[in-house]
Amino acid sequence: MAALPSADWEWENATAGAAAGLATVTFSHPLDVVRTRFQVYDGRISNVPAYRNTPHALFAIARSEGLRGLYAGFYPAVLGSTISWGLYFFL
Template sequence: MSQSQSQSKSKSEQWQWENATAGAAAGFATVAAMHPLDVVRTRFQVNDGRVLTLPSYKNTAHAIFTIARLEGLRGLYAGFNPAVIGSTVSWGLYFFFYDRAKQRHSKNKEGKLSAGLHLASAAEAGALQRPSSDGIPRYMDSWHVVKETARFEGVQGFYKGITPNLLKNVPAASITFIVYENVLKLLKMARRKD
C-alpha cells in the first residue's frame, strides 16, 4: 500500500463518524426547538379531567401560553435532558447506520442508488434502532390498549394530543434534515481542508 493510499485510508477512518455527528446535531436541534410541543402533547394525554391539580387547556396555543405563564421556560422544557440525550444518540446512530447501509448498497452500483435502495438503507438503519421503554408494562397488547381507551375515555381518547403532535412532526422532520445536511456539509468541507 502506497503512502498516499495509507494517508487517504486514515483520513477516511478519521471522518467515518461525520454522518453520526451531523445526525446527533440534528437530533439535538430538533428537540431544542420542538420540545414544548412534546410537553403539551403529554399534558393533553395525561389530563383526563380526573386530576384536579392540572389546569385544563382549550387548545395547543392556550396550553403553551398557560404553561409558560404559570411555570416559565422550566415548564415548557420539563424532561428536556432525557429527551435531548435520547434524540441526540438515536439520530446520531440512525444516520451512522444509514450511511453504512448506503455505502454497502452502492458498492455494486457505481455510487448511485435508486429510490428503492435509499428506502432499504433507511429501513435497515431504522430496524437497528430499538424503541425506548421505561420497563413498566401498562397494557397486555394492542387490543387491550384499544379496549381500555374506549372504556375510560371514549372516542376522543384516541385523539388526545394529536394537534400538538401534528404541529411538531412536520417542522421537526424539516429541522432534523436541514441541520443534518448543513452540519454534514461543514464536516465534509473540514475534511477536504485536512
C-alpha cells in the same frame, strides 16, 4: 469497484445526525410536553388547568411554570435523540 468511505466521512455523518437530533428535540420538546398534558388531563382533577388548544396550553404552561415547565424532561429526551440519530447516521 467503489471505494469504501473514509472514517472521517462516517464521523461527519454521525456529527450531523447528532446535531439534527439535538435541534429536533430543542424545537419540538415544548409540543411534546403539551401533548402529554393533554393526554394526562381528563377533566376530573381540579388543580390542573383546562387547556383549550395548543397555543393556550403553551402560554399557560409558560406563564405558570416558565420555560422550565415547557422543557420538563428535556435532558433524557435530548440525550436519547442525539445518541440515536448520531448512531443512525454513523452506521
